[in-house]
Amino acid sequence: MKDLLTKIDSEDGLFHNGNPATGTVGTRVNDVWLNDVQASLRDVGGELNYLLSKANMRPVPSDTTQVYKAIKAVIGAERPLYSGVDNNDEGVVATAKAVKAAYDHATTGINNAATAQTTADGKVSKTGDTMTGSLTATSFIISSHSGAMLSASNSDVYLKNNTSGKFFQIKNDDWVAYENNPLLQQRKLSGENLNDLSDANKHVGFWGQSTNSNATLALNYPVTKAGSLMVLRSAYNVQQVYFPFDENVIYKRNLKSGYKTWSPWVNLIPTAATLNAITNDKKSSAVNSSSEDTVATSAAVKQAYDLANGKADKSDFSILHDLIVGIPFPYPLSTVPSGCLAMNGQKFNTSTYPILAKKYPNGVLPDLRGEFIRGWDNGRGVDSGRALLSSQGDAVRNITGAFKITDVYANDFCSGVFYGLSKPKSERVRTDENYHIDTLNAPLVDYPHAEKIGIDASRIVPTAEENRPRNIAFHYICLAA
Structure with missing residues (x-):
């Protein structure tokens, strides 16, 4: 069967009427598209004729129910009915009796499960109940095939896959590990040297320092203040990020190549003192700069915010809009977009388009079909004697010459x-x-x-009925307002 018919070749895939008054061109229907329509209709007709033939029927123009009858006949002939519940054949249709048998069987299973759950009450707590006392066991089998096991050992809790041998651990000192490699831990800092927290297999996680006295430069803290430390896996084992408890700053450093030395702490959020140290030539209040070597000032941020928040001077946009009304634009489509007019020499309503009327007071647009636009001479003397919007015919520079031939071929x-x-x-x-x-x-x-x-x-050269340069044809339109 053929694929969906291709939409008509228009800007929005729909048909449109033309309008000579505005230069709007109607949707053009060519022979290729109409042939596709004919082929698609014949293809659908062929499919329906095949369906009728499978039902031993022939098309009858006066019968509008033949397709329904044919489908009903084909389904009844090719998909037999079955009342059992033990057939896996997808070509057989189940009867209502088969559905009822399956429903009754399922109801019996639900009742049996409820009876089993009632029997287990008082022995093992079921979901939603509260068990009093404590339950002590060395291991729990949580899968019928023993593929996983929850167990406790040395005050740690393990979740293990018995098939692969892989396991998770909930350690007794508040951290989670995968095969002894920490995934998430939250631990307290006391007098540890931060340089020593460098092992990705032991120290990755969150650490907290609660006292200023332990946060010393000698222990390689970035500042002498309590705070929070993150140790993260990185290219050279780990990196550290520190958050002082009472400052809106973040410090970061990396373990260098070789795993033995640390880079200096760097403040990721500059303080006011740091910003004040920036020289004026490195500050910018512009919102249109692409420099990556300057810092934006608060004035630049506010201007950008006001623009995004609709507080900018809207008169700037009005001036730009009014400026481009009536200017010819080379447009690549034949259909004129909404809000524009084709520059085909037609009249326009000066009341409807007052801004356009200021530029073309006679209410007539220039006819730019097949024309080139030339810059106004404006006193230069190259194309003198020309008024704005005046037309000019084609011409070439005069070619003169003479020669004398005596007694030659x-x-x-x-x-x-x-x-x-x-x-x-x-x-x-x-x-x-x-x-x-x-x-x-x-x-x-x-x-x-x-x-x-x-x-x-x-x-010697290409010739035509006119003088012209090489060119590409565009549709001249203008914004109308």
Whole structure:
């Protein structure tokens, strides 16, 4: 069966009426698309005829229920009914009796499960109940095939996959590990040296320092204040991030290559003192700068915020809008977009488009179809005597010249755009081999005389019915308001 019919080739895939008054072109329907429509309709008709043939039917124009009858006949013939519940054949249709048997069987299973749960009450707590006292065991089997096991050992809790041997641990000192490698831990700091928290297999996690007295420069803290420490896996084992408890700053450092030395602590959020140390040539209040070597000031941030929040000077946008109304734009589509007019020499309503009327007071747009736009001379003297919006016909610079030919055959002495236009006359005279006349003792020969010389530029360059440069055709439109 054919795929969906391709939509008509228009900007939105829909059909539209044309409007000569506005230069709007109607949707063009070509033979390719109509042939596709015919092929698609015949394809659907062929599919329906095949369905009727499978039901031993022929098309009857007056019967509007044939497709329904054919589907009903085919389904009944090719998918037999079955009342059992033990058939896995997807080509068989279950009867209501089969559905009822399955429902009754499921109801019996639910009742049996409820009875079993009631029997277990008082022995093992079920979901939602509260068990009093404590339950002590060395291991719990949580899968019928013993694929996983929850156990306790040395005050740690393990969740183990018995098949692969892999396990998670909940350690007794408040951290979680995967095969003894910490995934998440939250631990207290006392007098540890932060340089020693460098092992990705032991120290990754969250650490807290609660006293200022333990946060010393000698123990390699970035500041002498209590706070929080994150130890994260990184390229060279780990990196550390420290948050002082009473400052809006963040410090970071990395373990260097070789795993033995640390980089200096770096403040990721500069303080006011740091910003004040920036020289003026490194500050910018502009919102249109692409520099990556300057710092934006508060004025720049506020200006950007006000613009995003709709507080910018909207008159700037109005001026820009009014400026471009009526300016010709080369547009690549034949359909004129909403809010624009085609520049086809048509009249427009000056009341409807007052801004456009200021630029074209006579209420008529220039006809730019097939035309080139030329810059106004404005006193330069290159194209003098021209008024704005005046038209100009085609022309070329004058080509002049002269030549004299005496007693020669034109096609032997012309080239380029010049050629012998008529058949030459001949007479017998005495000449040498170069057609020089009056040479004594020269033999008599036929000597040609050209009657006319022609000129044809097409012998050298491309020619047409007009003078033009190379070009690409666009649809000239303008914004109308």
